Amino acid sequence: MSGPEVSSRERILGRVRRALADVPGDGAPPAGPAYEQEVERGYLRRHGDLDAAGTVELLAENLADYRALVHRCSEAELPSLIGRLLAARGARTVVVPPGLDPDWLSGTGAERVEDTATDSPERLDAVDSVVTACAVAIAETGTIVLDGGPDQGRRRITLVPDHHVCVVRVPEQVVSSVPEALERLDPVRPSTWISGPSATSDIELDRVEGVHGPRTLEVVLVSA
Amino acid sequence: MRVALFLTCVNDTLYPDTGRAVVKLLNRLGVDVDFPMAQTCCGQAHYNTGYRHEAEPLARQFSDVFGEYDAIVTPSGSCGAMVRELYPRMGERARAEGRGDSLARTLAPVVTKTYELTEFLVDVVGVTDVGAYYPRTVTYHPTCHGLRGLGLGDRPRRLLRAVKGLELVELPGAEECCGFGGTFALKNSDVSAAMGTDKVRNAESTGADVLCAADNSCLMHIGGTMSRLKVGMRPVHIAEILASTEEEPAV
Amino acid sequence: MSGTFMGMPAFPEAAREAVDNPTLRGNLRHATHTIRAKRAKAVAEVSDWAELREAGKRIKDHTLRHLDHYLVQLEEAVTAAGGIVHWAADADEANAIVTRLVQETGESEVVKVKSMATQEIGLNEALEAAGIRAYETDLAELIVQLGKDRPSHILVPAIHRNRGEIRDIFEKEMGEWGRPAPEGLTDTPAELAEAARLHLREKFLRAKVGVSGANFMVAETGTLVVVESEGNGRMCLTLPETLISVVGIEKIVPTWRDLEVFLQTLPRSSTAERMNPYTSMWTGTTDSRAADGPRVFHLVLLDNGRTDTLADEVGRQALRCIRCSACLNVCPVYERAGGHAYGSVYPGPIGAILSPQLRGTASEIDASLPYASSLCGACYEVCPVAIDIPEVLVHLRERVVQGGPAVREGNKVVLRPAKGHAAERAAMRAARWAFSHPGALRAGQRLASRTRRAHPRHLPGPGKAWTGSRDLPPLPAEPFRDWWQRTHGGKDGVQ
Numbered sequence: 007m008s009g010p011e012v013s014s015r016e017r018i019l020g021r022v023r024r025a026l027a028d029v030p031g032d033g034a035p036p037a038g039p040a041y042e043q044e045v046e047r048g049y050l051r052r053h054g055d056l057d058a059a060g061t062v063e064l065l066a067e068n069l070a071d072y073r074a075l076v077h078r079c080s081e082a083e084l085p086s087l088i089g090r091l092l093a094a095r096g097a098r099t100v101v102v103p104p105g106l107d108p109d110w111l112s113g114t115g116a117e118r119v120e121d122t123a124t125d126s127p128e129r130l131d132a133v134d135s136v137v138t139a140c141a142v143a144i145a146e147t148g149t150i151v152l153d154g155g156p157d158q159g160r161r162r163i164t165l166v167p168d169h170h171v172c173v174v175r176v177p178e179q180v181v182s183s184v185p186e187a188l189e190r191l192d193p194v195r196p197s198t199w200i201s202g203p204s205a206t207s208d209i210e211l212d213r214v215e216g217v218h219g220p221r222t223l224e225v226v227l228v229s230a
Numbered sequence: 231m232r233v234a235l236f237l238t239c240v241n242d243t244l245y246p247d248t249g250r251a252v253v254k255l256l257n258r259l260g261v262d263v264d265f266p267m268a269q270t271c272c273g274q275a276h277y278n279t280g281y282r283h284e285a286e287p288l289a290r291q292f293s294d295v296f297g298e299y300d301a302i303v304t305p306s307g308s309c310g311a312m313v314r315e316l317y318p319r320m321g322e323r324a325r326a327e328g329r330g331d332s333l334a335r336t337l338a339p340v341v342t343k344t345y346e347l348t349e350f351l352v353d354v355v356g357v358t359d360v361g362a363y364y365p366r367t368v369t370y371h372p373t374c375h376g377l378r379g380l381g382l383g384d385r386p387r388r389l390l391r392a393v394k395g396l397e398l399v400e401l402p403g404a405e406e407c408c409g410f411g412g413t414f415a416l417k418n419s420d421v422s423a424a425m426g427t428d429k430v431r432n433a434e435s436t437g438a439d440v441l442c443a444a445d446n447s448c449l450m451h452i453g454g455t456m457s458r459l460k461v462g463m464r465p466v467h468i469a470e471i472l473a474s475t476e477e478e479p480a481v
Numbered sequence: 482m483s484g485t486f487m488g489m490p491a492f493p494e495a496a497r498e499a500v501d502n503p504t505l506r507g508n509l510r511h512a513t514h515t516i517r518a519k520r521a522k523a524v525a526e527v528s529d530w531a532e533l534r535e536a537g538k539r540i541k542d543h544t545l546r547h548l549d550h551y552l553v554q555l556e557e558a559v560t561a562a563g564g565i566v567h568w569a570a571d572a573d574e575a576n577a578i579v580t581r582l583v584q585e586t587g588e589s590e591v592v593k594v595k596s597m598a599t600q601e602i603g604l605n606e607a608l609e610a611a612g613i614r615a616y617e618t619d620l621a622e623l624i625v626q627l628g629k630d631r632p633s634h635i636l637v638p639a640i641h642r643n644r645g646e647i648r649d650i651f652e653k654e655m656g657e658w659g660r661p662a663p664e665g666l667t668d669t670p671a672e673l674a675e676a677a678r679l680h681l682r683e684k685f686l687r688a689k690v691g692v693s694g695a696n697f698m699v700a701e702t703g704t705l706v707v708v709e710s711e712g713n714g715r716m717c718l719t720l721p722e723t724l725i726s727v728v729g730i731e732k733i734v735p736t737w738r739d740l741e742v743f744l745q746t747l748p749r750s751s752t753a754e755r756m757n758p759y760t761s762m763w764t765g766t767t768d769s770r771a772a773d774g775p776r777v778f779h780l781v782l783l784d785n786g787r788t789d790t791l792a793d794e795v796g797r798q799a800l801r802c803i804r805c806s807a808c809l810n811v812c813p814v815y816e817r818a819g820g821h822a823y824g825s826v827y828p829g830p831i832g833a834i835l836s837p838q839l840r841g842t843a844s845e846i847d848a849s850l851p852y853a854s855s856l857c858g859a860c861y862e863v864c865p866v867a868i869d870i871p872e873v874l875v876h877l878r879e880r881v882v883q884g885g886p887a888v889r890e891g892n893k894v895v896l897r898p899a900k901g902h903a904a905e906r907a908a909m910r911a912a913r914w915a916f917s918h919p920g921a922l923r924a925g926q927r928l929a930s931r932t933r934r935a936h937p938r939h940l941p942g943p944g945k946a947w948t949g950s951r952d953l954p955p956l957p958a959e960p961f962r963d964w965w966q967r968t969h970g971g972k973d974g975v976q
Contacts, residue, residue, distance in 0.1 A: 015568040018730065021788035021891040022549040028326075028794055035547035041735065045539040048532035049742070068755060123772035127686045127720050147748075147756035160773040161719040161761075165712060166686075184756075185741040193702035193737045194562070196773055199744075199760035204712035206674055207752050208621035208637050209644055211512040211810075214670040217620060217678055218685070219712025219759060237961055239916065243926050244954050246961035265965045270916040276909055278856060280878030284913040291917060319872070326794060378858035407813045411855025416946040418853060420497045423950035424506075424817045425855070454951030 052182035053146055061145045062176045066227060068148025072202030073215050074223040084173070084228050088137060089113030091171055091224055097134035101163050105156020110137065110173065121163050130166040136220075137171045138164055141197070143180045143225075144187045148202065150174060150225060151187060153195040161198055170220040172200070176227045233263045234299040236292075236344070238309045238446075239271040245446045251473035251480070252305050252347060255362075258473075259355055263303065268295045274312040279413045282320060286333060289317055293340050301354060302344045305469045307376025307445045308412075310346035315379055317341050346376060347469055348385040348444055358388045363476040365395035368466075369438040371429065371452070373445040374407050386444055386468055393471060399436045403428070410451035426455040434461050444468045489824030491849035496818035508643045509816050516810045519753035520863070526755070527745065536742045538867040541801035544700075544733050545791060551700040551733045552782065558703025562765020564778040569727075571785050571890070576607035578781050579692065579725055583613050586723050588689045594707060594714040595619035596694025597635060597804055598727045598783055600826040601839075604692070615692065616658070616684050618713035620677050627654035633820025633828060635806040636751050641819055644668040655680050681713065691717035691775065695728045696803065697743060698780075700735050704764045705780070708747060708757050718761050724775035729783050731791075731800040743803060746865035750805035786839030792888035795876040799834045801866040806831075808860035808870060814853055823850065830860035834873040841889055842881050848899045851877035882906060904943075926960040933958075 036044055056064060066076045079087045092100055092114045101119040102111060111118060119133050139157035140150045150172050152158040164170050174180065181187050191197055204219030215221065233256070237249045249265075256263045272292055273285030292313065296302045304310045318341055321334025351357055370390060376382045390398050409415065409425025416422075429452055433441045441456075443449050446467050453465035474480035489495060499505050524530050544551055556566045569575035579599075583591055591608065593599065593615050605615040605626075617626040624639035625632050628650040632638030639647065648668040655662045660680045666672060693714070697706040705726060707714050718724060734740065748757045767773040791797050809815045809829030820828035824846035825836040833850040842848045851874050854860075860870040880887065882905070884896040898906070915922045933956035939948045947953070 014570045014574060017570050017891065018568050018782070018784045018788060019549050019552065021570075021784065021888075022552070022730075022791060024891070025788050025792035025797075025888065026546065026548070029546050033550065035543065035550055035735070041543070044543055045536055045739075047536050047742075049529040049536055049745075050532075053527060053529070072754070072758070123770075131682070131686055144756070149756045154767075154771065154773050160771070161715065162773075165715045165719065184744050185738075188738060188741050188744075193699065193704045193762070194764050196761070196763040196767060198715065199756065199762075201754070201756040201758050203758070204710065205758045206620045206711045207516075208619070208624070208639060208711075209647060209670040209673055210508070211516045211637055211640065212670060213752070213754075214674050216671065217674050217711035217713070218618075218681065218716055239922070242961045243929070244956065246957045246959065246964055249961035250964065265962070265969065267962060267966070268919050270919050270922050271912075273913075273916075276913060278875055278878075279905070279909065280851075280875065280880075280882040281906070281909045281913075282875075282879050283883065284909050288913060288916050323795075374855070374857035374859075378862055405859075407855050407857035407859070409813070409855060411857065414852065414855040415951075416943065418493050418496060418814070418818075418855075419946040419949060420493065420500045421814050421817050421853075422855070424500045425813050426951065450954050451951060454947075454953065457952040458950060 051185050056182070058177035061182050062180055062227060065143055065145035065148065065180050068145065069202070069225050072148050074148070074202050074225050076225050076227065078227045081228055081230055084226065085109055085111070085113035087226060088171060092116045092135055095135060095169050095222070097169060099133045100135045100137055101130065101133045101167060102136070103138055103157055103159025103163065106137065106139065107157065121159050127162065127166055130162060133167045135169040135171060136163050136167045137173070139173050140179065142187050142190045143174045144184060145180055146183050149199050151191065151197055151199050153191055153197045161196060164198065165219055168220050169222045171224045171226065173226045173228055176229050231300045232298070233261055233301045233303060234296050235263050235265045236269060236296060236302050236304040236309070237265065238304060238306045241305060241446055244450065245467065248305055248446055248467040248469050251467070251469040252303070255360060255469060255473040256303070259357060259360060261355060264299070266295045272309045272312045274309055275412050277312065277316055277320070282323065286320060289320060290333070290336055293336050297339045300343065301350065302340060303347055303350045304344065305347045305444065305467060306447070307346050307373045307380055307382065308447060310344055311375040311379030313344040314341055346380055346382060346444065348382055348389055349380065351389060352385045359392035360389065360472050362393040362472045362474055363395050363479060364393050364471045364474045364481060366440050366481060367397045367399055367438045368440045368442050368471065369399050369401040369433055369436040370404070371401055371408065371433070371441055371443045371448070372404055373443050373448045376444050377405060382444070389472060390442065390468070394476070396471070399438050401436055402432045408448050408452050410448045412447070415451055423455070426451055427459065430455050430459055430461055433463060438463065440464050440466045442466050442468050442471055489846040491845045492818070492822055492824070492853045493849065495822035495824065499819035499822055500817055504643070505641055505819055506817065508641055509819055512637070512640050513810045513816045516753055520750060520807060520810065523749040523753040523755065527749070533742055533746050534865055534867055537746055537865055538801060540734055540739050540742060541866055544735055545731065545797060545800055548730065548733070548791065551735055552730060554700040555698055555703060555733055558701065559765055559780050562703045564703065564765040564780050567779060567781045569781055569783050569785070572602035575602050575727055575781055575783050575785065576604055579604060579727060580607060580611045580613065582725050582779055583608065583690055584611065586690050590614045590616065590688070591690040591692050592616050592618050592684055592688040592717045592721065594691070594693040594709065594717045595622050596692070596727065597826060598694045598729050599692060600632065602727070602783065602785060604727065618681050618685070618717060620674065620711060623677055623681070624650060627651065627658060631821055632826055634809055635804050635827065635829070641821070644670060644673065647673055651676050659684060685716040685720055688717070688721045690723045690725065691721035693717055693724065693726045695726050695732055696747065697740060698728060698733050699737050699740065700733050702737050702764055704737065704762050706740065707761045710752065710758045712759055715759055715761055718763065719774045721775055723777040725779045725781065727781045727783055730787050747803055747805055750807040750863070750865040788891060789888045790838040793838065796834065796838050796873050798868050799831070799838060799873060801868055802831055802835065803866060805865055807863040807865065811859045811863050813857065813859070814855060818853065823853065830854060830870045831868070834870055834877060837877050842877065842896065842899065848881050851881060923960070923962060927963070930956055930959055
């Protein structure tokens with residue numbers, strides 16, 4: 007860092023310390039259990055107490071409520087379902103993350119496009135669809151979370167193509183709530199939380215689906 | 231129980247009928263109420279306009295005048311909220327400014343003993359049917375400081391529903407501020423007037439004869455707007471409705 | 482171009498224009514009422530809202546109380562994750578840092594995610610002056626930018642525009658900035674969104690530098706969080722090679738777990754959704770093997786009046802704000818005055834307490850903002866971090882009329898009472914004197930009652946502010962205390 011920036015750093019930190027002169031206590035804040043006690047998390051870890059099947063139902067309901075297209079199938083049916091979804095969409099090309107189970111795409115005639123680190127965004131823009139797995143799904147909010155795992159790929163592949171098929175293994179990948187989801191995620195990995203297809207409320211504060219992200223989000227709930 | 235009426239400066243000067251109605255109503259319910267003549271103003275207008283230091287002597291005076299009573303009843307949600315919510319805050323601020331505990335200690339006794347009228351009726355006297363008669367269609371506007379400051383909740387509506395002959399109709403957008411806001415009505419008169427007009431139009435849409443509220447300051451603004459817009463509705467304080475009986479109807 | 486807030490008239494004058502503009506009134510009324518009802522429903526869906534709100538408040542208060550510690554912790558975590566941290570004491574410094582960083586990439590354009598901090602510092606104008614074009618990519622920001630307009634809402638900066646106006650702006654201006662609007666564009670929201678998609682896509686695909694803010698920064702992990710709807714945020718955060726995030730120092734939360742509170746309260750409070758369509762979280766940069774997202778990440782930590790705000794014991798709670806805009810949507814004054822009247826990128830109730838603290842109360846507009854409220858308390862009721870906005874408004878009114886100690890740019894100052902309040906101050910003092918002397922008050926009341934038939938219906942001078950739109954109540958024949966004396970005389974327990 008250059009000279010002046012060091013001084014701004016010190017200046018801001020000095021201002022903060024002077025601003026807090028009225029606050030009793032010294033330096034290091036309470037951490038760990040003492041911190042937890044201070045912020046007093048009186049809220050719920052999850053709302054309601056649905057069983058695993060009920061939680062999956064709720065996920066399906068909330069996904070659909072925000073206009074994701076929800077499908078359910080067994081593991082054996084998955085390749086043919088994905089094939090049908092891509093065909094119905096008229097997808098000729100589909101981008102796949104490097105670690106995706108190859109079986110999943112055994113039922114499609116669409117051309118597989120491997121994502122490589124040197125790809126330009128333009129190349130992705132020409133791809134019709136993307137198929138990924140996910141890291142976790144949240145029932146209460148109808149959210150799927152991708153964390154860049156090998157079966158999910160780089161963030162851009164689920165962003166640029168206009169059609170995203172996301173496979174959720176139920177019930178094991180489904181949690182009830184936001185607190186439960188954060189517990190499962192590793193902060194080091196970049197994550198994307200997706201709740202329905204891209205949308206905007208910018209025109210008269212009314213929600214309209216379909217802006218820059220994939221305008222069609224299909225979520226496949228696959229049970230073992 | 232020694233009960234004092236804190237009428238408020240606005241009611242004393244402009245709305246004595248509301249004061250008389252409170253006295254009549256409480257007497258009818260067997261509550262002997264006193265009006266300490268030394269009372270003037272709680273200091274709200276000063277405080278809310280930024281003159282906290284001018285409000286302090288008024289708050290001390292309030293405490294001197296009312297401190298020895300067991301309960302202080304006021305027919306004003308906003309003046310009630312001033313005492314209950316803002317007196318403790320004034321004490322805290324004085325303490326934070328290094329002026330010690332004196333103000334907080336002086337004000338503490340009146341804070342917990344102050345009740346807005348409908349609160350006093352429902353929570354202390356324990357009645358919702360006060361034996362009133364008022365053969366009119368009425369819509370109720372919950373004033374902001376009563377609603378959000380004191381948390382009066384449905385007490386006023388419960389009292390109104392029990393009034394014989396009264397038909398209560400819901401006011402669209404009831405919980406929206408009427409636009410009075412003390413000196414706001416003068417400092418931002420255009421916005422204030424626009425809010426008042428919308429409130430009146432909503433009230434008019436109910437077809438009610440009377441718009442009722444538990445605060446005459448708001449009613450002064452709403453009523454003044456009604457009269458200017460030539461809307462044929464009457465603004466009436468809830469005390470006057472509750473004081474009205476078949477023998478002595480206030481209609 | 483009206484894209485500046487300099488030289489704004491005081492709030493009441495600015496508000497008058499909006500009150501008199503029926504289109505604007507209609508647009509605002511429609512939008513705020515729509516979202517109000519939806520927010521109430523989304524909040525009612527969670528049984529523990531009060532507890533989430535309390536936890537949010539406590540987390541933010543704790544962070545502010547130890548802000549120096551968490552800033553250093555954040556800096557360490559971001560640096561360890563491959564990010565580069567810069568500190569900016571004010572807007573000029575932040576703009577200079579970002580300009581230099583963009584210049585170092587050799588690029589002359591950037592794509593931007595909607596960010597309050599960069600609007601606050603006027604980054605686009607600073608970049609423009611250095612020959613760098615900043616493209617706003619949020620739909621509402623795009624509408625504002627193309628319309629050479631000013632934002633009027635925190636979440637929906639073009640809330641003052643209806644669909645027809647948006648269509649006209651797109652048709653007229655898009656061609657100037659890149660791909661023109663499609664032929665025969667109608668005013669259906671879906672078509673307008675599609676037009677924005679097409680217009681911006683080429684910009685996203687070629688962008689080498691992205692500029693963002695952040696909703697949250699996690700001190701323990703160095704993670705930044707951007708909450709959005711359209712996917713423009715994801716585009717700007719993942720496609721460019723360089724990402725520059727300008728974030729206010731108050732955006733920190735201590736732990737990863739703390740996000741569980743705000744990711745529940747923010748979407749429900751702002752867009753009234755259970756969850757917003759997209760949330761991006763990133764920690765520094767990923768390694769070259771993963772190659773996921775920008776290779777270079779700069780974080781610019783912005784003070785710009787925040788530490789001055791922190792120094793005010795009552796006012797510092799404004800720094801809890803998570804920019805949800807629930808207070809705007811519920812505010813009856815905002816609904817009628819519109820966002821532009823607040824003369825700041827932060828309009829509405831939160832703006833009325835934030836701007837006079839970030840910028841001070843020296844200008845006419847900033848001194849008038851604390852009065853831009855009827856103190857109805859609806860803002861406090863909906864605030865997901867329980868900022869007692871009326872309390873701070875009254876506190877700032879006091880600062881305006883009485884002056885007193887404050888901190889500006891890190892220095893302790895004693896503010897003088899604002900000009901223009903002398904008559905009011907005298908009136909308040911006179912009223913206090915009368916109220917302190919019940920005898921004098923009574924004499925005044927009697928005089929008023931006796932002369933009541935002579936009172937004019939329309940008052941001159943300052944009284945016009947009342948009688949311009951409202952009639953005065955008739956004065957009674959006698960004040961209550963005279964009636965009491967007549968009927969209950971001698972029963973008075975105090976005298």
